[in-house]
Amino acid sequence: MSIKQISISTATALGVGAVVATAVASGTVLSLLTQATIYAVFAIGVGLLLRQNGMVSFGHALFFGCSGYAVGIILQMQLMSAELAIIATLAGLLLIAFAMGLVMVRVPGVAFGMLTLAIGQMFFLTASRSRGLTGGADGMNIEWPNTLFGVSMSVLTKPGSMFLLCWTTLVLVVLLLSLLLHTRFGSITEAVRDNEERARFVGIRTLLPRAAVYALSALVTGVAGLLSALNTGFVSPENLHWSLSGVALMMVVVGGYKALWGPALGAVVYFLAKDILGDFASHWMAIFGVALITVIVFSPTGIAGILDRVFLGRRLARAHHH
Amino acid sequence: MLTINLFNGLTYGALLIVMCSGLALIYGLRRVVNFAHGSLYMLGAYLGYSIAGHSNFWVALIVAPAIMAVLGVLLDRYGFRLLQDRDPLTVVLVTFGLLLVIEDFVQTVWGKSNLSVQAPAALNFSVDLFGTSVPAYRIAVIFVGLSVAVGLSLWLRFSKVGLFVRASSTDPTTTAMQGVNTDALSAGVVGLGTALAGLAGIVAAPFLSLSPSMSSDVIIDSFVVVVVGGLGSLAGAFVAALVLGMVQSLGAVYLPDVSAILPFVIMVVILIWKPAGFAGSRT
Numbered sequence: 001m002s003i004k005q006i007s008i009s010t011a012t013a014l015g016v017g018a019v020v021a022t023a024v025a026s027g028t029v030l031s032l033l034t035q036a037t038i039y040a041v042f043a044i045g046v047g048l049l050l051r052q053n054g055m056v057s058f059g060h061a062l063f064f065g066c067s068g069y070a071v072g073i074i075l076q077m078q079l080m081s082a083e084l085a086i087i088a089t090l091a092g093l094l095l096i097a098f099a100m101g102l103v104m105v106r107v108p109g110v111a112f113g114m115l116t117l118a119i120g121q122m123f124f125l126t127a128s129r130s131r132g133l134t135g136g137a138d139g140m141n142i143e144w145p146n147t148l149f150g151v152s153m154s155v156l157t158k159p160g161s162m163f164l165l166c167w168t169t170l171v172l173v174v175l176l177l178s179l180l181l182h183t184r185f186g187s188i189t190e191a192v193r194d195n196e197e198r199a200r201f202v203g204i205r206t207l208l209p210r211a212a213v214y215a216l217s218a219l220v221t222g223v224a225g226l227l228s229a230l231n232t233g234f235v236s237p238e239n240l241h242w243s244l245s246g247v248a249l250m251m252v253v254v255g256g257y258k259a260l261w262g263p264a265l266g267a268v269v270y271f272l273a274k275d276i277l278g279d280f281a282s283h284w285m286a287i288f289g290v291a292l293i294t295v296i297v298f299s300p301t302g303i304a305g306i307l308d309r310v311f312l313g314r315r316l317a318r319a320h321h322h
Numbered sequence: 323m324l325t326i327n328l329f330n331g332l333t334y335g336a337l338l339i340v341m342c343s344g345l346a347l348i349y350g351l352r353r354v355v356n357f358a359h360g361s362l363y364m365l366g367a368y369l370g371y372s373i374a375g376h377s378n379f380w381v382a383l384i385v386a387p388a389i390m391a392v393l394g395v396l397l398d399r400y401g402f403r404l405l406q407d408r409d410p411l412t413v414v415l416v417t418f419g420l421l422l423v424i425e426d427f428v429q430t431v432w433g434k435s436n437l438s439v440q441a442p443a444a445l446n447f448s449v450d451l452f453g454t455s456v457p458a459y460r461i462a463v464i465f466v467g468l469s470v471a472v473g474l475s476l477w478l479r480f481s482k483v484g485l486f487v488r489a490s491s492t493d494p495t496t497t498a499m500q501g502v503n504t505d506a507l508s509a510g511v512v513g514l515g516t517a518l519a520g521l522a523g524i525v526a527a528p529f530l531s532l533s534p535s536m537s538s539d540v541i542i543d544s545f546v547v548v549v550v551g552g553l554g555s556l557a558g559a560f561v562a563a564l565v566l567g568m569v570q571s572l573g574a575v576y577l578p579d580v581s582a583i584l585p586f587v588i589m590v591v592i593l594i595w596k597p598a599g600f601a602g603s604r605t
Contacts, residue, residue: 056411058357058418103594110355110414111553114545115593121542122586129582242538246418253415283430289422296415297405 010175017167021160030159036271037166038227041173043251043263045221048177050257052189052213055105056113058245059120063218065240066123067093067225072142072235073133082145086226093222094215101214102207117242124240139236142229156230166227170264173220178260180216189213221248250288254295256302265303325454327571333460335567336467337526341540342547342559343474344518350491350554351511352402353410357417359519360541361424366390366520367527367536368432371439379442379528387520394516398509421537429534439527459528466525470518471560478556487511491554543570546589552599 024030046060067089074085107115128137146153155161180186192199192206200206229235238244247270248263255266273291274284299306345359356362366386373382401420405413440446441459448455478484489497490504498504522540530536547566551558566585573581580587592599 056414103590107593108598110410111549111593111599113411113414114355114549115589118542118546118549118586118589121538122583125582242542246422249415249418283426285422286426286430289419289426292419292422293416296412296419300409300412 006175006178010171013171014168017164017171021164021167024160027159030163032271032275034159034163034166034231036268037163037170038224038231039248039251039271040264040267041166041170041227042221042224043248043255043267044173044177044260045217045219045224046248047252047255047257047260047263048220049213049217050252051260052181052186052193053105053210054193055214056249057116057217058113058249059116059118059242060217060221060248061240061242061244062116062120062123063093063097063221064225064228064244065127065235065237067222068142068229068235068239069127069134069140071226071229072140075143076140082148089226090219090222094219097218098211098215101211105207105210105214117245120240120245121242124237124242127240128237137237139234139238142233142235144230144233162231166231169223169227173223174261174264177220181260185209185212250292253292254302256304258301259304259308262302262304269303323575325452326456327575328568329451329454329456329460331568331571332564333463333529333567334570335564336464337522338543338547338563338567339467339560340470340518340522340525341544342551342563343470343556344515344522345544345548346554346556346559347511347518348515349548351487351494351508352398352406354402354413354417355553356515357414357541358420358424359544360537361421361428362390362393362516362519363523363526363540364428364534364537365424366523367532368428368437368523369520370524370527371432371437371532374439379439382524386524387517390520391513391517394513395509397516398512402512403505403508425534425537432532434534437532439532441528463525463529466521474556483507543585546585550589550592550599555599558599
């Protein structure tokens with residue numbers, strides 16, 4: 001995609017968000033869309049790791065939950081203002097994830113996935129059992145101030161504006177990531193992913209870029225965690241649970257990880273399907289389990305891959321026709 | 323006090339041996355980390371609960387693993403075998419989908435509340451061990467774990483099929499060229515691994531309660547064991563299972579605040595030191 005195409009699609013996406021936020025009157029629909037958008041950001045983080053590093057994380061809820069807890073704890077202890085707390089949380093998350101990445105990405109293949117699962121569950125258990133700071137299994141309320149970045153909290157928490165905020169964040173995350181992946185960093189990480197040994201032969205240091213992708217993917221997921229903390233004003237060990245990581249991974253696979261926006265599509269499909277299923281929603285695990293297996297076996301590139309093939313097919317047919 | 327804790331550690335370690343030998347066997351032949359292994363363990367336990375309710379524990383001990391063995395063979399024939407040329411991560415995700423399906427199935431059939439299975443009457447007594455009274459059933463669990471470890475080792479080391487399994491784990495293509503039917507072999511081994519998950523489930527039922535969270539607890543401990551021991555290494559898994567069982571049990575008493583995270587800390591330290599685990603990964 002050229003820069004011009006990127007700017008056009010960004011502007012369109014922002015416009016669509018503004019229209020939806022004003023045109024949709026139902027608070028329930030808006031809050032469903034807000035949730036889908038937050039999970040879209042989460043899933044993009046997980047997808048980024050798979051797309052640029054070829055690594056599957058079964059424990060990304062770690063970053064989703066930890067960013068919420070970090071802000072919650074900072075605000076509760078009144079260490080700094082909420083704006084600074086948000087920035088400090090994201091910066092801290094990036095640094096810690098980079099240090100973790102330096103160790104984690106050395107673990108080969110499937111063992112990496114098992115390690116992420118185990119570490120995620122370790123934090124889940126710690127958060128559920130430590131009573132004092134995090135409120136244990138009951139979770140903690142986040143004491144947001146009355147204004148955030150000059151916007152009054154009562155305005156911000158209206159369904160329309162909350163959706164607009166989350167949607168804009170999603171669009172900006174996709175924009176920044178696609179710009180970043182257009183640079184040399186994108187090509188280096190793809191080279192390392194496809195053949196680490198060969199990349200080393202041509203003089204690329206492979207550990208740092210892979211750890212950087214890991215940190216970046218953690219950061220994106222952390223942003224989703226902050227949005228969720230803002231949306232619900234609450235964080236609990238559920239935000240760290242492995243099933244949440246699993247759901248995010250499912251969105252990535254079903255949406256398709258080859259395209260940057262594929263995981264976001266997966267998130268939307270997931271929430272729509274869950275809403276449509278209604279009464280059957282108690283069986284969502286089995287339904288999505290079957291969906292996951294079907295997609296993986298018959299279209300490993302997900303829905304995004306199917307769309308891509310359909311449109312590419314049409315374009316080819318049209319070119320042929322002319 | 324120390325005796326009973328060491329003893330409990332040994333019991334949990336024995337259970338992990340039964341779990342992890344199944345995981346390691348399946349990984350060895352199919353190069354698949356079965357994320358559904360914990361759910362199969364849970365399914366085995368619940369099947370055992372129902373069978374024991376209709377007849378008795380001993381019938382359940384035989385029939386539940388037998389049903390699981392059939393499921394395992396089907397899983398290999400219509401799952402792993404068809405996907406053997408695909409990216410390993412693809413297969414892992416398929417087993418993850420299977421995990422979701424089995425969890426839902428178990429919750430739908432047996433509900434979400436805790437259930438329990440009575441220890442068989444013949445083992446419902448206590449034994450005096452170095453001045454501490456311990457339940458005989460737990461001694462039987464340790465015995466089952468050790469029998470599985472010794473039995474599998476002898477089978478792999480001395481039988482003809484065991485030789486084929488070792489050969490196929492090392493190099494399936496060459497083994498197939500020598501005239502070994504590796505597909506049938508894999509089906510058998512996946513069946514055996516799944517039966518072991520079921521056996522672990524029914525053996526655990528009388529001393530751990532049955533609940534929908536029983537699968538995630540045990541699968542995470544099992545992953546720690548096989549990653550620390552080295553993926554696909556049986557000996558590594560046996561040692562790591564016993565160590566983890568002890569760490570869990572002693573940690574719960576002497577370091578209660580950090581006991582939950584102790585296994586993970588050990589795992590992270592070992593992986594930093596040896597990224598492929600103790601016995602080295604055979605990838």
